[in-house]
Amino acid sequence: MIDIQLTEEPLEISACIDWVMSPTCGGIDVFIGTVRNATKGKAVLRLEFEAYGKMALREMQKIAEEAQAKWPIEKILLHHRTGVLQVGEVPVIIAVAAAHRDAAFDACRYIIDTLKQTVPIWKKEIFEDGEVWVAAHP
Amino acid sequence: MIDIQLTEEPLEISACIDWVMSPTCGGIDVFIGTVRNATKGKAVLRLEFEAYGKMALREMQKIAEEAQAKWPIEKILLHHRTGVLQVGEVPVIIAVAAAHRDAAFDACRYIIDTLKQTVPIWKKEIFEDGEVWVAAHP
Amino acid sequence: MKVNVLAFGIAKDIFGASSTEVGLAGEATVEALRTALETQYPRLKQLASFMIAVNDEYAAAGQVLTPEDEVAIIPPVSGG
């Protein structure tokens, strides 16, 4: 089972974990991305996330299906938030439940690594003295 | 910072995740062990966990300190439950927060893998027709 | 052929709008669109890279565009 969401609302960590829990699974790996207060030593005030929504959902679904094809996993949840996020807030949560933990770890890591490479979502870091689209320039 | 607990009370996933969250961290990896309803195709009714408490806490602390020495991570939480657990309940939760996600993933996996090898905690599987101390026999 | 190109992230800043229209004289391939975009908006050349998506899929350089396609420019992504 796969649950993909892209939303402007705060992500609900507990509800996400409850969703992946299953009596047939022995291990759940959860990755939670959080907004850091600094990048390369410079204070970050907030982040702004923008998505090409339709395509982002499609790419997220693809990644989850790839993970399901590669590893024996039962449930995959992948939620990403958009809009303005303050320091400490959660832009992304990935939860993977499997009978055995190795598959859960491997799949969870694959999903976040691939999401960062392919899903059309963009992050702007807002500093006191300016702002930068992350990764835009070499 | 390290938080180690061995308890008969149900583990509180949300409180554990809240504890590791930090404005200096960008990634949290969480491993949640759950009681499966079957092992090798045989229905499991419940599990019973027993610990050599003092030594278990000491070994858990050692593992957390080793992880902190190996990877740039900021917070490590490792809670293990003892007593009788029903299917779907959570015997173990590990949460690791780091500035960057690779360290969080690597440390979390190291901690669960090592815990399973060295921490004096024992699990008995209760079936309809008997019970087995897991891993006791070759 | 005229192609309407949706923009996100830094591409929206470069276009000064959430989409732009590009005229293609010859064959309307993704590659031709890329060249036309770079001519019209030289700042695109300063990006680490950019992709073109057609109908919500990353498109190969040789793909031929049709008037019905939804086309978007995808600057380097940075989700997560």
Added chain:
Amino acid sequence: MKVNVLAFGIAKDIFGASSTEVGLAGEATVEALRTALETQYPRLKQLASFMIAVNDEYAAAGQVLTPEDEVAIIPPVSGG
């Protein structure tokens, strides 16, 4: 020397109690304790393995026991 050995998991089932007393005639090493335990409780030889802990630490075979030590038998662990 008499050594009181704490037991957990399957070792508790084998001893029929949460500890047992073992008499060591010669040098009171961990290795000698292991041999004495196996003689007294042959079922221990059927285990995948077992360790001896002294004062909450895994002990090496050559370690010499003193009367003040807290000693425990650690059958194969299965936490997590």
